[in-house]
Amino acid sequence: MRSYTALRTIAVHRDQILLNGRPIRLRMILDQGYWPDTGITAPDDAALRRDVELVLAMGFNAVRKHQKIEDPRYLYWADHLGLLVWEEMPSAYRFTGRSVQALIQEWIQVLTRDSSHPCIVAWVPFNESWGVPNLPDNPSERHYVTALYHLTKTLDPNRPVVGNDGWESVATDIIGIHDYEVDPARMLLRYQAPNVRNNLYERERFGGRELVLGNFQSFDHPVVLSEFGGIAFSDDRRGTWGYSRSNDAGELERRLHALFTVVRAQDILAGYCYTQFADTYQEANGLLFADRTPKLPIERIAALNGLGPPTPHDDHGHHGQEV
DSSP states (O other), X not given: OOXXXXXXXXXXXXXXXXXXXXXXXXXXXXXXXXXXXXXXXXXXXXXXXXXXXHHHHTTOSEEEEOSBOOOHHHHHXXXXXXXXXXXXXXXXXXXXXXXXXXXHXXXXXXXXXXXXXXXXXXXXXXXXXXXXXXXXXXXXXXXXXXXXXXXXHHHXXXXXXXXXXXXXXXXXXXXXXXXXXXXXXXXXXXXSSTTHXXXXXXXXXXXTBOSBOTTOOOTTSOEEEEEEEOEEOOSOSSSOBOSEEOSSHHHHHHHHHHHXXXXXXXXXXXXXXXXXXXXXXXXXXXXXXXXXXXXXXXXXXXXXXXXXXXXXXXXXXXXXXXX
């Protein structure tokens, strides 16, 4: 039997994320890990490798696996090809004694199975208060999130834990924000406001929710815009959905360029995560169609991340191009 190993450190220091002791800015993309014909099961190992290669080719250095514990073969290719991964637990629908016990049991199995993968740089036990819908008012739910945070840190003290990604942080190493503002000018004002951290923590309501709860000391934590964008582009306008919509590839590129330009310029952000990698059923807000055909040429998507001249183009007479 053969295996492999790797040496790397991942940590947070005040408002920075450190990889091997040096600050890194995460350029993430959200990926739900679906394929058109096989659902959440990859058609073959080559499909898993190609997904990792596509993420890297588009200029992202990390992927946020959303509501899915990914196939170990994906993590293998992420290890070997150099892609960082946030691993997120699928959420329970309700807060009950049974759901608590089931989620804790399965989360321990996740940590046990995947903790040896060097590609994983963050654990995310909760997302957007799913399964804990009354965090501001229910002490039991807050204790639950706090307990999962500390349990995760106990079983793996070497990785950051994002206690509840999106909003309503009660225990976390990274403040995750889900912000689908469609106007780049308003986005700019929000993240460059005077006393920006006070503004985010005390005045803004992402998804109608507070960003942090109670006496959580959040000022020295890195802030990551862990969901933004979500711009739909599809020929099927009635059966698909996005947080906003572009009518053609040229408009999509112009809007992406304006949004990425604003997000990349914000010093407060230790990273960002665009929604999303590929279209998923009715969700048509992928940078790729469901069959992994890019909606824009790959090099122009990479330019959004600063890997090339970030200039929007208008000469799109097609849906995308194969890679």
